[in-house]
Amino acid sequence: MKVPFLDLSRSHQALRDEILQSFAATYDAGRFCLGDDVVAFEKEFATASGVADAVGIANGTAALHLVARALNLGPGDDIVVPAFTFIASAWTASYVGARPVFCDVDPATYNATAETIAAAITPATKAIVVVHLFGQAADMDPILELGRARGIPVIEDCAQAHLATYRGRPVGTMGCAGTFSFYPTKNLGGVGEGGAVVSTDAALLERVRLLRVHGSKVRYQHDEVGYNYRMEGLQAGALRVKLRQLEAWTAARRAHAQTYREGITLADTQLPQPAAWGDSVYHQFTLLHPRRDALRAHLADHGVSTDLIYPRALHEQPCFAEIGPATGSLPAAEALARTCLSLPIFPELTEAELAYVIETINTFAG
Ligand SMILES: Cc1ncc(COP(=O)(O)O)c(C=O)c1O
Known part of the structure; x- marks a missing residue:
């Protein structure tokens, strides 16, 4: 698929x-x-x-x-x-x-x-x-x-x-x-x-x-x-x-996020959780995994498109080289850029597609 x-x-x-x-x-x-x-x-x-x-x-x-x-x-x-x-x-x-x-x-x-x-x-x-x-x-x-x-x-x-x-x-x-x-x-x-x-x-x-x-x-x-x-x-x-569709689309995004949370069991994976002050509207569903690039390649090999949002923190962008701060100063942002992987989350995703993404992630051997 x-x-x-x-x-x-x-x-x-x-x-x-x-x-x-x-x-x-x-x-x-x-x-x-x-x-x-x-x-x-x-x-x-x-x-x-x-x-x-x-x-x-x-x-x-x-x-x-x-x-x-x-x-x-x-x-x-x-x-x-x-x-x-x-x-x-x-x-x-x-x-x-x-x-x-x-x-x-x-x-x-x-x-x-x-x-x-x-x-x-x-x-x-x-x-x-x-x-x-x-x-x-x-x-x-x-x-x-x-x-x-x-x-x-x-x-x-x-x-x-x-x-x-x-x-x-x-x-x-x-x-x-x-x-x-x-x-x-x-x-x-x-x-x-x-x-x-x-x-x-x-x-x-x-x-x-x-x-x-x-x-x-x-x-x-x-x-x-x-x-x-x-x-x-x-x-x-x-x-x-x-x-006029935005509320329904937002509900669909939230339901997809919940399906991902219930289905993804791959070890060492951090999934987005609803915050105590209100759930996300899931513009992205971005997980963290220490072997992100290998996981992404595995998904691509099985036909699942993903994205890296964002692969580089802003203080490490060439246009801000003179502003900084130096790499190492903002460790959480830098770690996110190295480990983040965004999955498909658009409202019209089908149940079969979601199930396939979950199954493909869970069969990643690492
Ligand atoms: C967080 C954030 N801020 C600002 C923008 C800029 O929006 P636009 O692309 O409409 O200029 C975007 C989107 O591209 C964004 O994701």
Whole structure:
């Protein structure tokens, strides 16, 4: 049997007619950049995410950039960023000329904690980026307390965590702002690029809206240096169709994760466990195994596609060679990069496919 790591065509086929109808409506109305579809999506996504308002953005990286700008972060500032995440989390600092200061993560949740963040705070720290990695909310209360005590805002990178909650509170609503990505592979993915900023701070969202369109509210008057980070109408239309499926898709991801946990018995394997403060939405199901590369080759030999997310910690990326810290300084993040293996977890995986992945893992001889 062949099991793909991700097969978007399954959901796209099921939603084909609805999405194409939404495209036709947008096409006929000529609402391509922002417009009614984006406004409607912003409202619907805000409701789904438990916030009053959301701002549709061109992509998740731009969303992080806009939040950094809205917080007036810039040269001379340090921003704490987990060392085990996608590179864009660190661009939050780089794009505004600030310095990303990498912190270690918890080997159980793969997320930064108040302790690992505290160890990375410097006198110049002006923000903390928390990533709810793979869909698992970070342990927010101690992090928020740390931020409050030091007067440092907490930005939530929710790119992988649509509908995730922390002790019943939606991600993105606890820090000063939350950013989302709608890259096609995300739990809620467009048919192209997309992103959003959410916040309970109306003034911050107002600034994000201004910066999103060239720093302009009145045509050809530019109050500050802004960007072309508009969300496209066609994307908003597709996202509105897909948003209606998001709860069911999230339930399917959680059920698959539970099936993996019940089935995988391979020795020396660490599986993701639901955190005490709320289960993951399983953007990824990432196990740890000391012989990860051999296990991955065994799965590939038997037709099961997997991925390494992420094979290198951020402080070991060539682009941050001068920033560091040196290899060996953030041992948990470095160990994760060496031992992590992400399994197929997309909603449309069949029971037979799941059973086959489990059986193939359990027959790995090591
Ligand atoms: C944790 C994280 N942050 C930020 C981003 C950036 O999102 P985008 O690809 O939409 O720019 C991504 C996704 O790619 C991500 O996984």
